[in-house]
Amino acid sequence: MSTKNELAAATLETLPVTVAVLGSDGEILLTNQEWRTFGPNEQPSDHVGVDYLAVASTTDDEHASRAVTGLESLLAGDQQTFTMEYPCHSPGEKRWFSMWARQFSVDGERHVVVVHLDITDRKLAEIDAEESATRVRAERQALEDVLERVDGLIRDVTDAAVTAGTRTEIERRVCRRLAAESPYELAWIGRVDVTNRQITPSEWASQDEVPLENNQLTLGQDESHPAVAALERGDSRVVSDLDSFEAAEQWWPIAAGEYIDAVAAVPIAYGEVTYGVLVVFAAETNAFADRDVLILESLAGTIATAINALETRRMLTTEAVVELELAIEDSSLFVTALADDLAATVTFRGVAYDGDGTPLAFVHVDRPEAVAVTAADSHGITDATVLSATDDGTLLELTLDSSGSFVSTLAEHGAVIRHLETDSGVADMALELPNAQSGRSMYDYLEDRFEQVELISYQEVERPAQTAQDLMSTLESALTERQRMALRKAYYAEYFEWPRSISGEELAASMDISRSTYHQHLRLAQQKLLDELFEGE
Template identity: 65%
Template structure:
């Protein structure tokens, strides 16, 4: 017959937990294999040892264990359990101790089990730390949201409420440095003639003037402001100590420690007004969330500047005259001049009924013009308006949108001539920002663009553009096209190089219809000149 005590003892040996049994006096009566092999040194069953006496009195966890075991031995409680650390130099570990009171033949016995719970404890600690981190992140986020909300509101109020661009820049910079961790903010403007960024307004915690370091576009300058303007994207340096030349990004004599910097272009549509540069006294101050706020602020600033610039343009008589030379064989004028070995002069531009731009060019050559031009890239269609010994007047439908792009920027073409290598372009623009935008447009599109002249001047109170705008609002599209075609073709010169029948054919209408459109447009033009009634029928 199988002995149950033998089975129990054998089973006890296989358990992966440390087990011991003590008597009423605390003497160890029995241990299992896991108990004997636990701990450093040779295996020891500790049988006959006073278990309670082995506890270290100075150890808080040992005192708790002894008190709990005494309660169980004396019958004040049937069970006792506690968790305790038992770290080694190599690893951290935790155990669960559990004591249960029972009797054998009337004698009190207590089983003591030690179960390792390290994995569970580490998971609990990690969960608690994660909860703490989440609470801290939530508190930080609430703080950031409060700060950001106030910052965006104040900067928006400052930008929208300002009456001039200078006032916008001054208010914005002062408000930014009132916000931790920002310690300096400045706004730089672009000089179209020199290609430099010049600080126009700044504010900082220390009253030290900001030096104009002459940040040059197109150089090997690594300043974040230069890179932000050249790439049209925000540029961040999270640790300025890692950049050798960063010491000169900061005013000399300022005691505040500069740790990071962000530069954000101030851009409205495709017009760049400048760059916003913000310094912080913390490393890694400009994370994605912070950068998104600055980009939003830069957009608000640009919108406010555009509104002020628009108001100024409507009331000011100022105009920017810009002259550039373009050397690029892909420019349609240069390609035509090179193919024909002739000089090409831009006469003007209009639009057909579908809004497709039509460009009028004069080529000082008569033979083989259309055939040569038709085969060129970027030329969708070619029509000869007139031809004489002096040259050929062409009407082109272009795939190249440079002329349209210039018009979209508010540019008025005053000259656009070329030989086989260099195109000479003269433009009038409403502001220095639009001039810079146009220059950047040309510089990005063509191989070589040279700035030959830049001048800000006063335009007359009544401009041809004003007259043209009123005329365009009073005539039909076909009337305006007839008038422009006649003018660009030299129809009003004497002797006429082109007939009304030829112009009518170019518009795919009859000669009588062409003259009807032309005379109606002429009368409305004269009405504008002599204060007539441009709304009268005809």
């Protein structure tokens, strides 16, 4: 049977840490297998008889000095244990160790056991965690700086857009605010002339008098310019480094290179109508990262919303309007598709919206026989209901899908359809808009939307101060949705004509309500209409 000394010695040999026992004079008395084989470039040695303190004292190393001081304190009996961590790097590997030492006595003589534990994995994890924490702190600070900058920019631009009284004022204030924001140097907003398709800067602002482009920009010709590309493609365009942009010299004078290194162009669009383009220059390459482009797109949306609100308000207050007459040849236009499918003339009567906002178009077809089944299968139409049928034709209520809802887009942007009729593949349309800019924007929208659009006439006309549109604006706020729907259906279905071509029961069925409920909605709507008509006398 093994003695206790033999068992202790065998156990010491198997420990996965380097262990040495020092005598009272610092001489190595005993080591284990890990100690003897430590060090990739050394032959195995037990180092027994080596003065550990003397060897450590010869090296000019702060960690070795600390170790000697700690071990001397143990051998002197000043303390029981001593610990320290230290690096022990080799040319090809970084390593760290933890030294643990403790004094003990044998037969009245003081000894010290020294253990070195490899803590490289833990140390590397700590370093990685600290670097990650530093990186996170830096990113958080950068994000806070960006958010503060972005918040101020968005707030100021939104304030400029909302509080300005005219479109020109909106554009001027926005350009000035953007040009004052580092690293931006120049900002301009361009409008498109519908007659020659040229982009003209309407407002601009810059730091240090940065020059504008050299040449006039024209849609369809100057696609290399980001402003033209943004308008034609309907999305943002960025040039990250003008020095590597081949067409830079064509658009920007040599002097501009002293101030600008990157450019971004963003369409100013509300729904389907484009009001222009926002162009911003920066004094740093790669200044327009994805985040920056998203910010500019958000600002452009705010600008477009504010312009649209001004245009809509002007439509309600101005005494001048723009009238457009157009001929549209495109089979995707729902009235054209319907006319082709039915081999008939289709006349648009008006539009209403159900509770989900789905547009319901009322059209007259000059065919008296059943046409609803064919109409429901026509392009742009998801459902068709016959409201009335006479010898002169059929009045239909059409539920439009997204491809047929362009009438909603027109109304959304202040355009009123005065006439829309089609046969033989060509739709004749007459629109009324609040001003010249709306007319140009709407023409651009229709030209982009349909295959062939011909402008028949364009004119600005005076209209009476009090119009049906004014009355409808007031009624829209006074009537409930059901009351508006009941009134519109009755009117478009010629319910008020005599003899009636449709009954109240049929109109009620088209709204999926009872006859009594329908007549209640209709009577309340009529009462509100008469109140508006006669109360002002």
